[in-house]
Amino acid sequence: MTESLNTGLLLFLPYRALEFRVFEGLAAAGFDDFTPAQARVFQRIAPGGSRTTELAEQAGITKQSASFLVDQLERAGYVERVPDPADGRARLVRVAERGARSVEVSRGIVAEVEAEWTAHLGARRMAQLRTLLADLREITDPWR
Amino acid sequence: MTESLNTGLLLFLPYRALEFRVFEGLAAAGFDDFTPAQARVFQRIAPGGSRTTELAEQAGITKQSASFLVDQLERAGYVERVPDPADGRARLVRVAERGARSVEVSRGIVAEVEAEWTAHLGARRMAQLRTLLADLREITDPWR
DNA sequence: CCAACTTCGTCAGAGTCTCTTACCATCTCG
DNA sequence: CGAGATGGTAAGAGACTCTGACGAAGTTGG
Structure with missing residues (x-):
């Protein structure tokens, strides 16, 4: 509502x-088998891998939900789970080969959109x- | 990923x-029976009322999903549906009495948060x- | 060392949200 | 008036999220 x-x-x-x-861009490049919710979790995986619980906290969802989403990302080949050497209870979620390729593509698209925004606002204001x-x-x- | x-x-x-x-603030004030998805639709109701289809477009969901959410908002007393005098097919979704009260509360909370942001950034930068x-x-x- | 507590993760079940497909009613336009 | 567009609803399926309960492993204090 509102002015x-x-x-x-x-x-x-x-x-x-x-x-x-x-x-849109990822789908066009063949990465069309994941959902927004999965992407929001995927996006937060740290370089060396993250625990499911960490991903859950940062995405603002419960660990059960995060686990559910990581399962699907794993099945689709975007991530892999490996034992955490520092903690026997934990497993690290890491970006897998296919996931890395999708990151490359999305980086390009983000750069493209940011360029459009920069063109609209001007470099200084961006x-x-x-x-x-x-x-x-x-x-x-x-x-x- | 990333610096x-x-x-x-x-x-x-x-x-x-x-x-x-x-x-958090709305829940504390007794408005605890609605969900984020419902709020995102509710937020977009125009002053004179909006059609379900309009709300759907602006919220980025299908009209069926919007209708589903409006049903719940209606049942909880946040909105009401009235016939659209300009179009016999359409019904206008309007903010009902309870909805208006929740708007008042949320306005206050938003102002509060914006004040915090202003304090952090400075008035000019905000x-x-x-x-x-x-x-x-x-x-x-x-x-x- | 060991018991109590905490933390990581899973399983099970239910509720919420969203979509696709199909359909009816009404409006618009030629 | 008839064809097509538009507002809305209905049904069904899939995706997402939560709560509650639990097992396994780590941590802490006596």
Whole structure:
């Protein structure tokens, strides 16, 4: 409702636009067998691998849900699970070969969209936006 | 993965933080019988009412899904459906009394969070952020 | 060492959300 | 008026998420 949109919607709109473009591009490149929910978990896998519980916390879902999504990503070949050498209870979720290829593709699409945004805002203001968002992250992201 | 987060995640993090705070606050005020999906539809109801199809488009879901969510919002007393005087096929979804009260509460919470963000960024940079996001909306929001 | 507690993960079951397909009613236009 | 477009509903299936309960492994304090 309203004259001036609240900041939440203002943040959400470009996020969704970007997500949509990435999905579209990945599907066109043959990576069409995963869902938004799976992607949001996949996106948070750390370079050396992450535990399911970590992924759950960062994605804002329960560990059961995260486990469910990782199962599917594993079946589709995007990730693999290996024992965690540091903890016998845990297993590390790592990006598998196919997952790495999809990351490459999505990187390209994100760069493309960011270029469009930069063209619209101007390089200086685009940099400003990123700086502002990074600063905001300090008080809105519990994980650093 | 990575040193510098992509802009998408940078946008998503504060969005989610704000949404979480609003939910928390609404629940504390007794508005605890609705879900995030329902809220995302509710949020887009225009002042004079909206058609289900409009809500679906703007929320990025099918009209069937929107209808499903509106049903629940109606049952919980947040919205009401009235015939659209301009079109015999259509019905307008309007904010009902209880919905209006929840809007009041959420407005207060949003203002509170925005004040925190302003305190963190500074008034000038907060205004910049909103301006930048509003500009970005021009190329990321299909509905104006 | 061992008992209590915590943490990582799984299983089972239910509720929520979303989609596709199909259909009816109404409106618009030629 | 008839054809096509549009607003909405119905039915069914699949995806996502949660709560509760549990086993296995790690941690801590006596």
